Amino acid sequence: MSISLQAPAPALVIFDCDGVLVDSxxxxxxxxxxxxxxxxxxxxxxxxxxxxxxxxxxxxxxxxxxxxxxxxxxxxxxxxxxxxxxxxxxxLQAMAGIADAVAALSLPTCVASSSDPVRLRHSLGLTGLLPLFEGRIYSAVEVARGKPFPDLFLHAAARMGFSPDACLVIEDSVPGVTAARAAGMRVLGFAGGGHWGHDRDGADLLAAGAARVYRDHRDLSALLAALPAETLAATSAQA
Missing domain, CATH: 1.10.150.240 (Putative phosphatase; domain 2)
Structure with a gap:
C-alpha cells in the first residue's frame, strides 16, 4: 500500500510579534x-x-x-x-515589508507572542499593524507555560479553530521555534531583525527545527507556496 508523505498546505499562519512583525x-x-x-x-x-x-x-x-x-x-x-x-x-518600527506580506496572504493569520497584552497592542498600534490582526492576538499570559513550551501555539490554534498540523509559525527565536515544533507545527525562521547580526543565516533556528530561514518578508508568499513540496522531499529522504 502506498502512503503519501506530502504534508498538507498550511491553513493558518501564526506570527510571533517581537522580532518578526516589529523590530523591537x-x-x-x-x-x-x-x-x-x-x-x-x-x-x-x-x-x-x-x-x-x-x-x-x-x-x-x-x-x-x-x-x-x-x-x-x-x-x-x-x-x-x-x-x-x-x-x-x-x-519602534515595523519590519520592512511585513504589512504588504501579511495583506497579500490568502490564509487566516493570528499573533502568538510572549509579550503581555498591553505591550502587544501598543507595539502593533504604533507600527500600524494592529488592524491586520485585530481580534486574533494571543499572549503568553493566557496559558500556564510560555515558550519554549507548546502551550501558547496550541492555544492560538484552538482559538482560531485549526489543528496543529494545519498551522505554520513564523518565529525569530530558538524558544519560539522549539515551542512550535513541540506543538506539532511547521516553522519558518525569520532572521531579518536588528538583533540577528550574530547569525544572519539563522543556523540556530534551523538547528531548533525551522524548515527554512529567511530574512526578507517579501519572500514569504513564495516560501509558503514551496513548503509542502519541501516537507515531502525532506520526509522522503529520511524514509
Whole structure:
C-alpha cells in the first residue's frame, strides 16, 4: 500500500510579534539589560539576547533568581516595561515589508507572542499593524507555560479553530521555534531583525527545527507556496 508523505498546505499562519512583525528586540533587550544591571545582575546585552529573547518576563525573572541569585525588587518588572514602551514610542518600527506580506496572504493569520497584552497592542498600534490582526492576538499570559513550551501555539490554534498540523509559525527565536515544533507545527525562521547580526543565516533556528530561514518578508508568499513540496522531499529522504 502506498502512503503519501506530502504534508498538507498550511491553513493558518501564526506570527510571533517581537522580532518578526516589529523590530523591537534591539530596543527591549537593551532596556532589560540596563534594568538588570541596576539591580546587580552582571550581564551584557548579548547574553540577554542569547538567554532570554523570545521568552516572557515571568520566565526571565525566574532564571535571574535561580542563576544569578538576584531577586528583583518590587516594581522592577513594571518599571522595565514602562521604560521599554517609552523607547518604543520614540523608535519602534515595523519590519520592512511585513504589512504588504501579511495583506497579500490568502490564509487566516493570528499573533502568538510572549509579550503581555498591553505591550502587544501598543507595539502593533504604533507600527500600524494592529488592524491586520485585530481580534486574533494571543499572549503568553493566557496559558500556564510560555515558550519554549507548546502551550501558547496550541492555544492560538484552538482559538482560531485549526489543528496543529494545519498551522505554520513564523518565529525569530530558538524558544519560539522549539515551542512550535513541540506543538506539532511547521516553522519558518525569520532572521531579518536588528538583533540577528550574530547569525544572519539563522543556523540556530534551523538547528531548533525551522524548515527554512529567511530574512526578507517579501519572500514569504513564495516560501509558503514551496513548503509542502519541501516537507515531502525532506520526509522522503529520511524514509
Amino acid at each position: 528586540e534591539p530596543l527591549s533587550l537593551a532596556c532589560l539589560t540596563a534594568g538588570l544591571n541596576r539591580i546587580g545582575v552582571a550581564i551584557d546585552v548579548e547574553t540577554v539576547r542569547a538567554r532570554f529573547a523570545g521568552t516572557s518576563m515571568t520566565s526571565i525573572m525566574g532564571h535571574v533568581e535561580r542563576d544569578y541569585g538576584v531577586t528583583a525588587p518590587e516594581g522592577f518588572v513594571a518599571a522595565v516595561k514602562a521604560e521599554t514602551l517609552a523607547i518604543f514610542d520614540a523608535e
